[in-house]
Amino acid sequence: MFRRLPDAAAxxxxxxxxxxxxxxxxxxxxxTVAAALLALGRRSFRRTAxxxxxxxxxxLMGVCHDCLVTVDGTGNTQACLVPLRAGMVVSTQDGRRxxxx
Amino acid sequence: xxxxxxxxxxxxxxVGAGPAGMAAAVEAAGRASVLVVDDxxxxxxxxxxxxxxxxxxxxxxxGEDYMRGGGEATRAFAAASPDIDYLPGAQVWHLDDRLELGxxxxxxxxxxxxxxxxxxxxxxALERPVxxxxxxxxxxxxxxxxxxxxxxxxxxxxxxxxxxxxGPLLWLYAAQAAAxxxxxxxxxxxxxxGNLRAAARHLPGxxxxxxxxxxxxxxxxxxxxxxxxxxxxxxxxxxEGEDGLLLFWMRAGREDAAPFDxxxxxxxxxxxxxxxxxxxxxxxxxxxxxxxxxxxxxxxRTTVPGVFLAGDGAGxxxxxxxxxxxxxxxxxxxxxxxxxxxxxxxxxxxxxxAERARWLRGRPFLDILYCPAPRFxxxxxxxxxxxxxxxxxxxxxxxxxxxxxxxxxxxxWLRCGMGPxxxxxxxxxxxETIAAARKVPPADVGYLRLRTPxxxxxxxxxxxxxxNDAERRxxxxx
Amino acid sequence: xxxxxxxxxxxxxxxxxxxxxxxxVRCDVAVVGGGLVGAAIARGLAGRGLRTVILDEGxxxxxxxxxxxxxxxxQSKGLGMARYGAWTRLSSDTWADLARELRDETGxxxxxxxxxxxxxxxSEDELKKRLTALVRMHNQPGWIPYKFEVLDRAAVQRVxxxxxxxxxxxVYCPLDGHVNSLRxxxxxxxxxxxxxxxxxxxRPVSAIARDGAGFGIETAEGPVRAARVVLAAGIANxxxxxxxxxxxxxxxxxxxxxxxxxxxxxxxxxxxSLRQTDEGSVMIGDSAEEAGPDDRxxxxxxxxxxxxxxxxxxxIGRLNxxxxxxxxxVMTQDGFPVYDQSDAAAPGAFLATxxxxxxxxxxxxxxxxxxIADGALAADMAPFSARRFDVSAVA
Numbered sequence: 001m002f003r004r005l006p007d008a009a010a011x012x013x014x015x016x017x018x019x020x021x022x023x024x025x026x027x028x029x030x031x032t033v034a035a036a037l038l039a040l041g042r043r044s045f046r047r048t049a050x051x052x053x054x055x056x057x058x059x060l061m062g063v064c065h066d067c068l069v070t071v072d073g074t075g076n077t078q079a080c081l082v083p084l085r086a087g088m089v090v091s092t093q094d095g096r097r098x099x100x101x
Numbered sequence: 102x103x104x105x106x107x108x109x110x111x112x113x114x115x116v117g118a119g120p121a122g123m124a125a126a127v128e129a130a131g132r133a134s135v136l137v138v139d140d141x142x143x144x145x146x147x148x149x150x151x152x153x154x155x156x157x158x159x160x161x162x163x164g165e166d167y168m169r170g171g172g173e174a175t176r177a178f179a180a181a182s183p184d185i186d187y188l189p190g191a192q193v194w195h196l197d198d199r200l201e202l203g204x205x206x207x208x209x210x211x212x213x214x215x216x217x218x219x220x221x222x223x224x225x226a227l228e229r230p231v232x233x234x235x236x237x238x239x240x241x242x243x244x245x246x247x248x249x250x251x252x253x254x255x256x257x258x259x260x261x262x263x264x265x266x267x268g269p270l271l272w273l274y275a276a277q278a279a280a281x282x283x284x285x286x287x288x289x290x291x292x293x294x295g296n297l298r299a300a301a302r303h304l305p306g307x308x309x310x311x312x313x314x315x316x317x318x319x320x321x322x323x324x325x326x327x328x329x330x331x332x333x334x335x336x337x338x339x340x341e342g343e344d345g346l347l348l349f350w351m352r353a354g355r356e357d358a359a360p361f362d363x364x365x366x367x368x369x370x371x372x373x374x375x376x377x378x379x380x381x382x383x384x385x386x387x388x389x390x391x392x393x394x395x396x397x398x399x400x401x402r403t404t405v406p407g408v409f410l411a412g413d414g415a416g417x418x419x420x421x422x423x424x425x426x427x428x429x430x431x432x433x434x435x436x437x438x439x440x441x442x443x444x445x446x447x448x449x450x451x452x453x454x455a456e457r458a459r460w461l462r463g464r465p466f467l468d469i470l471y472c473p474a475p476r477f478x479x480x481x482x483x484x485x486x487x488x489x490x491x492x493x494x495x496x497x498x499x500x501x502x503x504x505x506x507x508x509x510x511x512x513x514w515l516r517c518g519m520g521p522x523x524x525x526x527x528x529x530x531x532x533e534t535i536a537a538a539r540k541v542p543p544a545d546v547g548y549l550r551l552r553t554p555x556x557x558x559x560x561x562x563x564x565x566x567x568x569n570d571a572e573r574r575x576x577x578x579x
Numbered sequence: 580x581x582x583x584x585x586x587x588x589x590x591x592x593x594x595x596x597x598x599x600x601x602x603x604v605r606c607d608v609a610v611v612g613g614g615l616v617g618a619a620i621a622r623g624l625a626g627r628g629l630r631t632v633i634l635d636e637g638x639x640x641x642x643x644x645x646x647x648x649x650x651x652x653x654q655s656k657g658l659g660m661a662r663y664g665a666w667t668r669l670s671s672d673t674w675a676d677l678a679r680e681l682r683d684e685t686g687x688x689x690x691x692x693x694x695x696x697x698x699x700x701x702s703e704d705e706l707k708k709r710l711t712a713l714v715r716m717h718n719q720p721g722w723i724p725y726k727f728e729v730l731d732r733a734a735v736q737r738v739x740x741x742x743x744x745x746x747x748x749x750v751y752c753p754l755d756g757h758v759n760s761l762r763x764x765x766x767x768x769x770x771x772x773x774x775x776x777x778x779x780x781x782r783p784v785s786a787i788a789r790d791g792a793g794f795g796i797e798t799a800e801g802p803v804r805a806a807r808v809v810l811a812a813g814i815a816n817x818x819x820x821x822x823x824x825x826x827x828x829x830x831x832x833x834x835x836x837x838x839x840x841x842x843x844x845x846x847x848x849x850x851x852s853l854r855q856t857d858e859g860s861v862m863i864g865d866s867a868e869e870a871g872p873d874d875r876x877x878x879x880x881x882x883x884x885x886x887x888x889x890x891x892x893x894x895i896g897r898l899n900x901x902x903x904x905x906x907x908x909v910m911t912q913d914g915f916p917v918y919d920q921s922d923a924a925a926p927g928a929f930l931a932t933x934x935x936x937x938x939x940x941x942x943x944x945x946x947x948x949x950x951i952a953d954g955a956l957a958a959d960m961a962p963f964s965a966r967r968f969d970v971s972a973v974a
Contacts, residue, residue: 001240001363002256005281007157028254030156035254043239043344049841049859050491056239058488058526060246061147062140062192063227063373065521066237066488074209076521076557076840076899081190083142096843096859099741100894195878203878214878503768504613504778507638513645514765521840521901547638553876553903560839560863561896563878564886572879575868576887579708 001056002038004028018088027084034060034067034079037090045069045079046093068093107188107204107215111136112438113431114202114217116193116376119146120420121412121427122223123178128431130184132440136215138188138204140556144175146225147245148420156255162281163252164319170420194554196220196380200407203566205558212562219407219434222377222395223427226370226413229392229473230488231266232480232530235338236366237488240346244367248274257283260362263348264327265289265336268369268471269316272323279326287359288323289350290331291368293474303466310463312419334474337484338364368473372414375523379551381405386544390417390468391478392529393548399454401430409434418457418464425457479534486534487527489520494534501538508532508549521557524549604779606632608951609796609805611784611819614644615760615936616943617811618767623948624809625774632805633771634798635780642813644936646874646906648836648864649760649856650849651938654696654727654752658712661721662962663915667935668725670942671754677941678758685769689762690857696755698851699735699746699891706748713750727752738848745890757849759857760937767940779803784812787822789925794823807927809951813909814872816932823928825919826965831872831907832934835880836864837888839898846892853888861895863888867908874905908934911968918947918963920956929956930965 004011014029020040027036034057037045044054045067057067060080067079072089075097079090111134115122118139123146126137141150149171157163178185188204195203200217228245235241244264250256257278264271264285275285300307307313335351341360349358371392378384382395383404394416401409411430412423429450436446480486480494492515505511508518508531517531518524524531528549536543554563606629610621613635625631653671657664671693678691700706710729717724728734728751735742735749768778782798787808789795796803810819816827841859849855852865866880881903889896909932911917916933920926929951933939950956 001259002250003259003283005157005162005255005257005283007162007255007281013156031254035250035256038250039254039256041259045239048491053237053491054239055237055488057242057246058237059228059243060249061227063522063525064488074897081140083190096841097898099842099845099898197875201878503772504635504780506780509638509645510780513642513761516761519838519902521899523901553878553881554900557840557899557901559896560837560885560889560898560900563837563881563900564889564896566878566882566885568879568882572877573883575880576866576883578867579705579712 001041001043004039016084016086018084018086018090020090021092031084032080033069033071033082033084033088033090036084037069037079042092044092047095049096052095107136107186107213110216111186112218112440113221113434114138114215115221115223116202117146117223117225117412117414118144118178118187118189119223119225119412119423120149120174121225121414121423122146122221123174124424124427125221125223125411125431126185127177127181128428129435130181132435133438135184136186136188138191138193138202140190140192142190144178144189145171147249149174150249150252157252162277164277174424192556193376194556194558196376196408196555198381198405203553203558205556205562211565212558214566217407218438219409221401221409221411221427221430221434222414223412223423224373224376224414225423226417227373227525229368229371230526230530231366231368231477232484232486232494233336233338233366233477234482234484235346237485238338238340238346240344240362241338241364241366244270244274244365245370247365248277251277251281257281258363258365261286261360262363262365263287263289263359263361264365264367265291265333265348265350266367267292267473268367269467270370271367272320274365275323275326276319279323284326285365286327286361288327288329289333289336290329291333291336291473291477292331292471293334294332296470296472300466300469303469307463307466311460312463312467334476368477369471370413370417371529372416373525374414375525375551375555377403377408377410377414378548379553379555380408382408382410384548387416389465390472391543400433401426402433417468418461422457422460425453425460429453429457475533475537478529479537480530486530487515487517487520489522489526490516492517497531497534498538501535505535506539507535507547511535512549518549523551523555603801604632604803606630606777606803606805608632608807608809609634609794609803610809610811611796612810612812612815613768613778613780614642614811614813615647615764615767615940616813616931616933617809618764618771619936619940619943620809620811620931620948620951621776622767622771622774623944624952625771625776627948627952629952631771631776632803633776633778634782634784634796634803635778636783637781642906644764646834646836646904647760647937648834648854648862649757649937650696650851650854651691651693651756651758652696652851652935653725653754654698654750654851655713655716656935657722658716658719659913660915660962661719661723662959664716665723666942667938668723668754669946670939671756673941673945674756677944681766681770684773685766687762687766687769689766690759691756692758693754693756694848695751695753696757696849696851697738697749697751699742699749701745701747701887701890703747709750725752725754739846739892741845741892741894743890743893755849757854758937763937763940767944784819787819793927807929807951810928810930811932813932814907816909816930820930823921824925825921825928825930827917827930827932828965828968829909829911829917829932830869832910833866833868833870833874833905834864834908835866835876835884835905836862836903837881837885837900838862838902839895840901842898845894850891852884853891861898872907874907876903876905910934916963917965918956918960919965926954
């Protein structure tokens, strides 16, 4: 869905391996979780709790609450506000959060 | 800048580390104890996002202004760091009239309560929602979101994408994306035809302003970068196939359509007023750019004593005016704190006011020119008005006809405004949709009442807040 | 039966606004107050063929109905007035009928559930105190007994496996339940409208006076003439009641509530202080403060409530709170409702006030509306009269 510019500074950023929906994935230093997912071609991050509609990020600035994913076991995390770290475990969401996740 | 955990109390707490917040903090540094709280990992706010250390070293893409202005401000902020406590990645979820702030610390480290003698709210602006049918589909984002991805991660849309809407940011992004080698395939301009005429009396002021000097060349570059269709007065988006979108637009009674991988929408920016509103500040409706703005005087004083407003949150005026407004509010707060006397305050503020007035010169023209058409400000038919609760425009209209005369009654009927975004995506839409259904001005309809928490905070964090005996007895009544 | 103005509004077509023109609105009954109490009564009256109008305030007003906890609760109600216990029980027993009628009439499902409800104790001392109060209540003369169970920790754990280590036990009553109260509010209004009622918002009432055999009501948007008037205006009843020779000695009592984001169902029964809504959010409430008309939330009280909730169900600590609010219960001295009628010399005015508008919605829409339609409260409603507060009457 988004691609990285071949700008020297951008390409020099360190690669960060992480797990996305159980599969190995990678992003770059300076990515938020949302940016990393967009760079990997993901458009939809979740299905809503109300109707199951697919949603992806709208604002990328912490306002719309549509980019919610589960990060390291904590559900309903705003992906655009979390800096990506190596080893993070990220999953897209389906419907309501479980009470213990 | 080394982030530090907050102390219990400060002379001045600044919420927001964008142009206004940074300037307010730097102005007060050394003269009062200062805490700056911001939800982003680095300073700069939205407009100067990653200006200090972004991945795009090349000024060619983002423009020299951005690199210079934003870079200077973040360097000054960093230089003042011995005298400023700076908490990035933290969210302010509570503000009351006793000037107590509730802050969610970064990395899930819990919540902290901080007492302030004075508060400067510099929470900036957010993009107006664009409630056209299909705006919630994956692959549809705001232009500001795309610009954030460009600035902070050097990302550009993949494939064929369209821009639709109105306002300076639309043209700015088109020019920046083109400079980065990823121009839009189509730009749909929804600027209403009558707006230019309505804005004409402010044209002289605009032409003398720096907006004209910088904006007109930018506009020309943007318009050369992609095909532009003007006079668009209707938009809708549907899914096409597995991963595609079909964008429909109306123009002079005719509907056209084209396929895209992504659609980016923009209808201007409006003050981010949630913290001010929840803190009790009164709001006023501003007709020129069709939004609510917290009421503030020439020093930035809101209707809540001790709470000041600065930057785009006090009225959209751009980064330079925001920084000057931040300094002015900070000076007023310093005078109230007794750190400077009023004569010094006035002496220091006078040139700032003059410079700010020069920056504001072009605004009325831009505000009127780019005010979106009323039909785009209300949600029609099946367009989603409230993203969190998935309430359509048709449902809002029906409830208004059944007697929900304002957004607070409507909230009880339809849940609009009850979701995690706290009305940021639906507040203006709901007010405008009710206003259109009742045929009254939006100012008469009013805005959502907002309360703590202004940002999500966990039950466990609230459970850890301090309480006194009376408060305990109010619950443990057996 | 619909008044001429109502007919005109409906025949003007589907796009016509629901707001009627200002020249003297006429009706059989004017109900002042469009909250849960007013809407339930008005719906019942409209269903009995009376031309009924609801007069309501504007968008920002003290509205207890918007802030309630949505319990349909029997357990622990009526210590000090056995009649109230019976009235509550009757409403709970007939609530399912109300829910079904509303669904049939409006298509809105108010998600009424009656699985029974719990009060959990976070210490042996709490459990003992609760039990003592319950036993005293059930021993009152005239009390109609019902079943309740006292549970030790092990028994609570069999119902709620995820309960926290501090929970010492609890009380269960099979008559308790809950409902989606915002949908209830909407359904009552939709049903009222479907039965020919007219809802007139933006009309705070400034004066009520006798006008021949009926009443003339002054509102912000012009006069209303009604044969009968029902005061169901919550806190405002205190100001309005004397206008018809009645008294409504009510005061605001603040209650604060926390609501979390939606989560997958995990709580099978409502508790008196904590419930999971049909949409999945967790609501936490049960505070009472004498704060006057101040409906601002206080972090200290929210903190105490949150802490107790997390001690009861530790897993919910991770959930995000998305909303908090404070609402003002309409509270009498003894906590029981007031139902009154103007005296025989000037009949036709009625008053209804309570702080359990959700639980009592069934009896308000049913028997109470029936009494008002018939022109007089039944004899066994006498204990609810405000005269019970009149010390001189007792002496």
